[in-house]
Each structure stands twice: as structure tokens, then as C-alpha cells.
Amino acid sequence: xxxxxxxxxxxxxxxxxxxxxxxxERMADKKEITIFKNGQxxxxxxxxxxxxxxxxxxxxxxxLMMPVLDGWGFLxxxxxxxxxFTKEITLYVLSSSxxxxxxxxxxxxxxxxxYIIKPLSITHLQEWILRSKLRQLFRSHCAGxxxxxxxxxxxx
Amino acid sequence: xxxxxxxxxxxxxxxxxxxxxxxNISKNNQAEKLEVANEAIHLQNIxxxxxxxxxxxxxxxxxxxxxxxxxxxDELLFANEALALQNIxxEKKAQEYKLINKRLAFQKxxxxxxxxxxxxxxxxxxxxxxxxVDFIAENKDPKEFPILRDQLSITAKILNEIFxxxxxxxxxxxxxxxxxxxxxxxxxxxxxxxxxxxxxxxxDAKIDYDxxxxxxxxxxxxxxxxxxxxxxxxxxxxKSHDRAPVIKVKTKRxxxxxxxxxxxxxxxxxxxxxxxxxxxxxxxFHEHPDAKGFGLFITKSQIxxxxxxxxxxxxxxxxxxFFVEFKNQLQ
Numbered sequence: 001x002x003x004x005x006x007x008x009x010x011x012x013x014x015x016x017x018x019x020x021x022x023x024x025e026r027m028a029d030k031k032e033i034t035i036f037k038n039g040q041x042x043x044x045x046x047x048x049x050x051x052x053x054x055x056x057x058x059x060x061x062x063x064l065m066m067p068v069l070d071g072w073g074f075l076x077x078x079x080x081x082x083x084x085f086t087k088e089i090t091l092y093v094l095s096s097s098x099x100x101x102x103x104x105x106x107x108x109x110x111x112x113x114x115y116i117i118k119p120l121s122i123t124h125l126q127e128w129i130l131r132s133k134l135r136q137l138f139r140s141h142c143a144g145x146x147x148x149x150x151x152x153x154x155x156x
Numbered sequence: 157x158x159x160x161x162x163x164x165x166x167x168x169x170x171x172x173x174x175x176x177x178x179x180n181i182s183k184n185n186q187a188e189k190l191e192v193a194n195e196a197i198h199l200q201n202i203x204x205x206x207x208x209x210x211x212x213x214x215x216x217x218x219x220x221x222x223x224x225x226x227x228x229x230d231e232l233l234f235a236n237e238a239l240a241l242q243n244i245x246x247e248k249k250a251q252e253y254k255l256i257n258k259r260l261a262f263q264k265x266x267x268x269x270x271x272x273x274x275x276x277x278x279x280x281x282x283x284x285x286x287x288x289v290d291f292i293a294e295n296k297d298p299k300e301f302p303i304l305r306d307q308l309s310i311t312a313k314i315l316n317e318i319f320x321x322x323x324x325x326x327x328x329x330x331x332x333x334x335x336x337x338x339x340x341x342x343x344x345x346x347x348x349x350x351x352x353x354x355x356x357x358x359x360d361a362k363i364d365y366d367x368x369x370x371x372x373x374x375x376x377x378x379x380x381x382x383x384x385x386x387x388x389x390x391x392x393x394x395k396s397h398d399r400a401p402v403i404k405v406k407t408k409r410x411x412x413x414x415x416x417x418x419x420x421x422x423x424x425x426x427x428x429x430x431x432x433x434x435x436x437x438x439x440x441f442h443e444h445p446d447a448k449g450f451g452l453f454i455t456k457s458q459i460x461x462x463x464x465x466x467x468x469x470x471x472x473x474x475x476x477x478f479f480v481e482f483k484n485q486l487q
Contacts, residue, residue: 013280013284015284015288015307015310015311016280016283016284016287018307019284019287019288019291019307020287022291037443038443065276065277065280067440067441067442067443067444067447067449068440068441068442068443070439073429096276096279096280096282096283097275097276097279098275098279099271099272099275099276118279118280118283119283119286119287
């Protein structure tokens with residue numbers, strides 16, 4: 001999580017955004033949390049900072065139900081933009097919807113790393129930190145000669 | 157003379173005799189032929205008698221068959237009548253099934269909307285409440301308490317609103333279960349306007365009407381009020397940022413239908429982008445604090461329930477016109 005500097009929260013629910021950003025702040029230090037109230041605001045921001053890796057997010061939490069441009073609309077515009085990034089951006093759908101259709105639709109999009117049903121819990125975050133730490137560990141090992149072990153770790 | 161005469165007489169006699177002899181031979185021949193012919197005819201007669209007998213038998217058979225056929229025809233006629241009756245019954249049944257089917261389709265849609273509200277909309281405030289409860293439990297900063305408490309009360313209010321919407325959407329009944337009345341449009345528009353007085357005043361909205369073609373519609377009173385209220389409050393809510401709202405309400409007769417149109421000079425909607433979502437629940441296309449995406453959803457549900465139609469034309473930046481078709485308005 002320490003490697004993560006920029007987190008984007010794209011969500012129109014003020015209270016949820018307030019609570020979730022508190023939670024994220026609590027988890028680690030030196031983080032930038034940027035909030036967008038709908039997909040359009042986020043897309044506009046992307047277009048302005050395509051080449052600026054410092055501004056671009058490391059992680060996006062995307063809500064689905066939003067005014068103006070909803071999560072699906074955002075993804076439609078975000079996917080072609082992905083090709084222009086030189087930075088690895090991880091996108092999670094973070095929605096209160098438990099509808100299987102939404103889940104299946106999101107999972108079919110390869111740019112969506114995972115579908116998280118709200119709320120975003122500390123357990124979620126801890127698990128996720130563990131994974132990113134393992135991944136970092138795996139990367140540093142890869143520089144050495146543990147090729148076969150890396151493949152197993154990579155799936156964590 | 158005497159001798160000569162005698163001579164010639166004899167000759168004549170001889171000739172005559174000869175002739176008779178020849179005739180006799182030919183007659184004998186004929187008699188023989190006739191006898192043969194006679195025999196043939198006799199044979200033919202026997203044949204014919206046989207045939208006649210056969211024919212008579214065949215005839216009897218045909219008469220019998222005919223009688224059978226008549227009987228069958230009678231039976232078939234009877235069966236036909238029975239089938240015709242059954243057909244009428246079946247058609248009645250088919251009509252009934254059609255109606256039941258329609259009602260089921262409507263209820264299915266209602267159930268889907270219901271599931272949508274539950275899984276999309278009702279869960280969001282519940283998530284917030286559970287998070288807030290955790291935050292309050294873990295909170296050690298006394299300055300945080302009022303913030304969290306306010307958020308909890310806002311969330312409870314939102315939850316309550318969504319719950320009300322849920323109840324409202326379930327109360328929509330199919331046309332067979334709700335009574336239509338002849339309603340005076342001018343009266344209903346006045347009612348709606350007085351309910352929206354605050355919004356109309358603060359937006360400086362102007363509302364004109366033209367009910368020359370029809371001032372009466374046959375519709376459930378509650379639905380008509382709700383439809384007019386939603387269309388007009390939307391026209392005010394999504395007003396242009398640089399002009400006061402001017403709204404025109406108009407009716408037109410088309411066959412047995414009455415078409416109501418509500419035209420505004422507001423923000424308009426990009427139909428190419430949002431066209432298929434305009435009437436869906438929780439779909440909001442403008443940034444507005446009071447936009448919930450429920451008004452047009454409930455409006456369409458009410459119109460659908462009465463087999464009517466609703467659609468819109470819109471130009472972003474110029475305005476929108478909503479059309480409502482009230483069907484079966486024979487008055």
C-alpha cells in the first residue's frame with residue numbers, strides 16, 4: 001500500500017465517500033485520495049493528465065450508479081484510454097449492487113480487476129495490502145533466479 | 157294370237173316362278189340370318205337381365221350407402237356444431253389467457269423493478285448505516301460525533317425515501333384493477349401548479365396551456381395528478397442556467413387517443429447517449445441535488461399500466477417535449 005500514492009474514488013454518495021476515504025487514510029500514510037462525483041468528472045480529469053504519471057491514479061474505486069455518466073459509461077470511455085497510459089492502473093468496481101447481472105457484466109471486462117460489494121472493509125484492504133506486499137516481494141525475487149517460485153507467487 | 161299369247165304367258169309364269177325361287181332362297185338366307193341374330197339378341201337379353209339384376213343390387217347398395225352417408229352427415233353436422241361451440245369456448249379461454257399473460261408480464265416487470273430497487277438502491281444507505289455504526293463504535297474523537305450522527309440521520313432519511321418509492325411503485329395497479337374517471341385537465345393542472353408554487357416562484361417559471369382540442373381525459377385521478385406533477389416539476393428542476401422556464405402543456409386528439417405534450421425550454425437531454433435510460437429507475441442525467449431518477453420511472457409505470465405511451469423529443473441546450481398518449485378515450 002505504501003507504493004500506492006494516488007487513489008481515485010469515483011462515487012456520488014457523499015457519506016460513503018467520506019467514510020471510505022477515512023478508512024483509506026487510516027490504512028497507510030502519504031496517500032492522495034481524489035474524489036469524483038461521477039464518471040464524467042473522472043474522464044475529464046483523465047483526458048487532461050494522460051501523460052502525467054504523477055497525477056494518474058494507482059488505484060481506482062468505481063461506483064456503478066451515478067448521475068451524468070455512470071460506472072458503465074465511464075468504463076466505455078476508460079478502456080480505450082488505457083492504451084495510452086504508461087502507468088499500471090488497477091481498477092476495482094466498488095458498488096452496493098448485489099445483482100448477479102452487474103457482477104457478471106463487470107467480471108467480463110478485463111480492465112476491471114475485481115468487483116467489490118460495498119462496504120470496503122478493513123479486511124478487504126488488509127488482504128489487499130498483503131497481496132501487494134507479496135507481489136513486491138515476488139518482484140524483488142524475480143530479479144534473482146527464483147523463476148519457478150515466482151509463477152506460484154504471482155497468482156496470490 | 158292364242159298360241160303366242162299362251163307361249164308368252166308360260167314364259168311369264170316361268171320367269172315368275174324363277175323369281176319366286178330366287179326370292180325363296182334369299183328369304184331362307186335371311187331367315188337363317190335372323191335366326192342367328194335372334195339368338196344373339198336372346199343372349200344379349202339374358203346378359204341385360206343379368207346386368208339389370210346386378211344394377212338393381214348395386215342400386216340397393218347405393219341407396220343403403222346413401223342412407224349411411226346421410227346418417228354420417230347428420231352426425232358430422234352435430235359434431236361440427238359441438239366443435240364450433242368448443243371453438244368459441246377456446247377463443248374465450250385464449251382471450252382470458254391473453255389477459256392473464258399481460259397481467260403476469262406487468263407483474264414480472266414490477267417484480268424486476270422491485271428487485272432493482274432492493275439490490276441497487278436500498279442497499280446503498282444500508283451499507284452507509286453499517287459503516288457509520290462501526291465508525292461511531294470506534295470513534296474516540298468527541299468532535300467527530302456530531303458529524304457522524306448527522307450523517308446517520310441523513311442516511312436514515314434517504315432510506316426512508318427509497319422505502320416510500322418502493323411502496324409507491326408497488327401500488328401501481330393494472331388497468332383492470334383501477335378505475336378511470338373523466339378528468340378535467342385544467343383543474344388538474346391548477347392543482348399541480350399550486351402544489352409546485354414554491355418551485356414555480358423561485359424559478360420564475362411560466363406555465364401556459366392549450367386544451368382546446370380536449371380538456372377531458374379518461375384516466376385514474378391519482379395517476380393523472382402524478383404524471384402532470386412529475387413532468388412539470390422536471391421541467392422546472394432541469395431548467396436552463398440562463399433563462400427562466402417557459403412550459404407549455406397541450407392536448408391533441410388523434411383517433412381515439414388524446415395526446416398530451418409538455419414542452420420546456422430547459423437543459424434538454426442527450427438522447428443519443430441517454431435515450432434508452434430516460435425512464436429507468438435511478439438514472440439521472442444532470443447534476444442536481446434533488447435528482448433521484450424516480451419521477452420518470454413512476455410516470456412511465458403508471459402510463460404502462462393503463463396501456464398508454466410516453467416518449468420524448470429533446471435537444472440539449474434548447475429543451476425537451478414529453479408526449480403522453482392516453483388511449484381509448486371515446487367520450
